[in-house]
Amino acid sequence: MSDSTSVPVAAGGVAWGSPEARWMLTATVLGSGMAFLDSTVVTVALPAIREDLDTGLAGLQWIVNGYMVTLSALILLSGSLSDRFGRVRLFMWGVAVFALASALCTFAPTLEWLVAGRVAQGVGGALLTPGSLAILQAGFREEDRARAIGAWSGLTGVASAIGPFVGGWLVQIGDWRLIFLINVPLALAVLAIAWFKVPESRDPEAARRLDLPGALLGVTALGGITYALIQWGAVGAAPAVWVGTAVGVLALVLFLVVETRVADPMLPLGMFSSRGFGVTNAATVLIYGSLGTLFFLLVIYLQEVAGYSPVAAGAASLPITLLMLALSARSGRLASRIGPRPQLIAGPLSVAAGLWLLSRIGREAPYLTEVLPGVLLVALGLATTVAPLTATVLASVTERHAGVASGVNNTFARGAQLIGVAAIPALAGIVGGGETGGGVEAGSLIAGFGPAMLVLAGMCAAASLCALLLPRGRMPGAGEASGRGSPPREVGAVPPRGRERPLRFCGVSGPPLRSCPGSTAGDVPGDPRSGRNG
Known part of the structure; x- marks a missing residue:
């Protein structure tokens, strides 16, 4: 190379x-x-x-x-x-x-x-x-x-x-x-x-020891739990479901044990002693878990039930990306002036309202009157939420750990999407003809799509409640809960010259692997593991 x-x-x-x-x-x-x-x-x-x-x-x-x-x-x-x-x-x-x-x-x-x-x-x-x-x-x-x-x-x-x-x-x-x-x-x-x-x-x-046991246990834990959830929806409480659950849970427990003992863990558990870090990651799991499931179910419903073409079904969620492209930098700047708490309360509630509207779409699902209003509310909620959410994650830890914090937050978001896609359809009663045949039962998709959207709306409302645990008017500091680390940075404080610039876009599929628009972490995106500039 x-x-x-x-x-x-x-x-x-x-x-x-x-x-x-x-x-x-x-x-x-x-x-x-x-x-x-x-x-x-x-x-x-x-x-x-x-x-x-x-x-x-x-x-x-x-x-x-x-x-x-x-x-x-x-x-x-x-x-x-x-x-x-x-x-x-x-x-x-x-x-x-x-x-x-x-x-x-x-x-x-x-x-x-x-x-x-x-x-x-x-x-x-x-x-x-x-x-x-x-x-x-x-x-x-x-x-x-x-x-x-x-x-x-x-x-x-x-x-x-x-x-x-x-x-x-x-x-x-x-x-x-x-x-x-x-x-x-x-x-x-x-x-x-x-x-x-x-x-x-x-x-x-860079650390000379790699956390290979942690990586292997992480894959096993996610794979086992995902297998159990998907098979539960397909065949019910079969023995294979219990075996997958046992393997996944055991691997997860061993993963947590390993991460407390290795010299350079993939997931530094001590970071969760910061209340701000724990709260924002909990909100991340709820928000991104709902988003991954929304995109998975919506495109299938629009094609299988409403008869949309593949192009039309794919374009149905395009306003989400466009509004985030247009508004994410402004959202970050607003959070730097007023603090992240108001936006992290209002944004998920807007997403929840949009999901509630989408739960009411019928079999014909006309786009302008039934699909677009809900999609727009979801888009506005995400544009309001994503930038201050990432900024709060980064501000909740010491600056030298900003890269690790962002990587952890991204991992939580991806894992939440994984579990959401596996679990929510089964919870809503959406079933298929097994793992290798039969398709998705149209009746269960029609009956279960609305309840699935309501479950996702409840997840986003819970994310809004999480934000109530954040302090008012400032970013949470790294040592807030534990008494260690840097003092909290006041919202609106000017970062060192040349160290912070608003970016133009924060991804829908997962948080960026460093700062987003308006980040007050005082560090531009870079190395997602070490937190050091290259």
Whole structure:
């Protein structure tokens, strides 16, 4: 792989506007955009996949969750790997794994092969997504880093926005397999640029011991619990469900034990001694768990029940991305003036109201009168919530731990989506014809969609209640609950010059792997594991 001596770079990093800067930005945007695009287009293609592979609801859940299991469990470990072995090196490995996994998905003859490909895609996504921001942080001059990361954020936001259109169009003109095949040429282009044009960087102070037992136990815990929840919805309380539950719970307990004993844990449990950190992560689980389930069920309902085309079903949630692109920076600035508490109370309530409206859509589901009003309320609620939520997570710990805090928050968000997609359909009575056949029962989808949206609305209302535990008028400090760490930073306090710039976009599928618009953590996005600037 590339090395720091193979690509010349000026001391202190490259300058904005230089050819080296353009190559670096191109590689990271294309690599991350590929993963972001894939996460949205797959959901749009689920009904077509169901028909082609003759799978039921459980199979569709595994297509989504196979990716999320490995992504959620490995995204923290990948930051340590990139610090130690090289950020460009790990980024390229991630892109290569993602491309090979996409090829496996393209030619998958059965559901089992497709799920295996999605699991491998999650491994690639865990390697490449945090590495892309770390490359920019390490490669650009300090005065240009925020501008470069802002450009990365906006451009990858565009990839998220066009994903539903691309996915729906590819399904309509050809075959669902094209949504995976499109990743292969993109990945080859990224690998070529990264090899020849992007300078390598490492952290000489990175931890020498990797938390491999924690990573293995994390994958086992998420996989076991997810298997149990999906099989419970498909076959009821069968012995396999209890075995999966036992394996998942035991692995989770062992994971927590390991994380208290290893020298450099993936999940530093001591961070949860901060009340602000614990509260905001609880809200993250509730909000993102509801979002993942919403996108999964809505696109299936609109196609299977209301008869929407793949393009129309994918575009139904486009206002969410567009409003977040337009309003997230303003939301962050508002939170820096008035404190995060009002927005973290009002935002989830707006999302809950939107989900309540969506619970009332009928079989015809006319978009302008029944779908769009609920989608707009969800969009406004997310635009109000996401930036101050991420800023509060970062402000709740000492600055040197900001990268770890953001990575933990991202992992919680991904894990919540994973569990939500596995559990909520079964709770709402939405069933399929088993794991390998029969499709999704239309009657159960019609009867269960409304109750599922109400469950999600209740989760968002609970997230709003969590925000009541935050103090008024300031960001919670790192030592607030435990008496340790830095004092709380007053909201509205001016950060050091050159250290903070508002970004343009915070992702819908998960929190960014560092600061968002208006972050008061005093640190621009960068290395998602160590919290140190490259």
